[in-house]
Amino acid sequence: MTDTPTPLLPHCATCPYDWSERWCRNAKGKAPADCPSLRMRDLAETSMACMAAEPCGEFARQASREEASCYGGREAGYGAVRPLKPRIVEIVEFARRMGYGRLGLAFCIGLRAEAGVVNEILATNGFAVASVGCKIGGKAKSLLGLEPAEQVDPTAAHETMCNPVFQALALNEARTEFNILLGLCVGHDSLFFKHATAMGTVLAVKDRLLGHNPLAAVYHYDSYCRYLKEPLP
Numbered sequence: 564m565t566d567t568p569t570p571l572l573p574h575c576a577t578c579p580y581d582w583s584e585r586w587c588r589n590a591k592g593k594a595p596a597d598c599p600s601l602r603m604r605d606l607a608e609t610s611m612a613c614m615a616a617e618p619c620g621e622f623a624r625q626a627s628r629e630e631a632s633c634y635g636g637r638e639a640g641y642g643a644v645r646p647l648k649p650r651i652v653e654i655v656e657f658a659r660r661m662g663y664g665r666l667g668l669a670f671c672i673g674l675r676a677e678a679g680v681v682n683e684i685l686a687t688n689g690f691a692v693a694s695v696g697c698k699i700g701g702k703a704k705s706l707l708g709l710e711p712a713e714q715v716d717p718t719a720a721h722e723t724m725c726n727p728v729f730q731a732l733a734l735n736e737a738r739t740e741f742n743i744l745l746g747l748c749v750g751h752d753s754l755f756f757k758h759a760t761a762m763g764t765v766l767a768v769k770d771r772l773l774g775h776n777p778l779a780a781v782y783h784y785d786s787y788c789r790y791l792k793e794p795l796p
């Protein structure tokens with residue numbers, strides 16, 4: 564086995580410059596030594612070969628158009644903009660912009676009530692919707708080699724696994740043009756994206772504790788969630 568050197572990591576999250584004066588926002592701006600915009604210029608060109616060419620090009624253009632449409636007051640300048648719409652509207656509008664007619668909805672069974680509402684909203688807006696819950700297939704977790712003690716309910720003789728690969732394959736078979744994820748677990752969402760053919764977006768991620776709003780823990784970093792300042796056990 565050959566030792567590959569650890570790559571120099573980009574650190575945009577800890578960029579020392581104010582957002583307004585960063586190089587990536589202003590070509591005459593400032594940048595730290597490990598700035599990926601400066602250090603990876605070849606990748607910038609490679610990425611543009613994808614971003615500006617089809618099929619990514621149209622997707623990227625419509626995503627940016629939808630992004631801009633999510634703000635009001637733009638004519639008065641950036642300082643005056645105000646958000647206009649929730650993400651579910653953004654998704655409907657983006658799908659319309661792309662001319663999609665058939666959407667996939669991959670949801671967690673724990674959010675089945677919400678999935679029903681989302682399905683209704685999408686249908687109301689004229690889309691054909693193929694929806695698949697995470698327990699699709701009904702396979703037991705024991706088939707993954709999990710012990711009863713590793714189940715949510717250790718006393719259950721059969722606990723059905725989440726099967727995001729089946730969700731993806733079912734939506735592939737339905738020939739969905741765009742998939743929407745609703746509440747899939749960490750890791751299960753990853754497997755879905757890896758196996759889905761169509762592009763997809765996330766309406767909501769799962770956060771069992773925080774009402775599916777994981778940023779609440781981040782917003783409380785200096786108060787209730789200050790325990791996050793120490794390594795987790």
Ligand code: SF4
Pocket residue numbers: 574575576578579585586587588593594595597598599600601
């Ligand atoms: S791309 Fe460069 S300038 Fe922009 S945030 Fe990252 S490190 Fe800072």
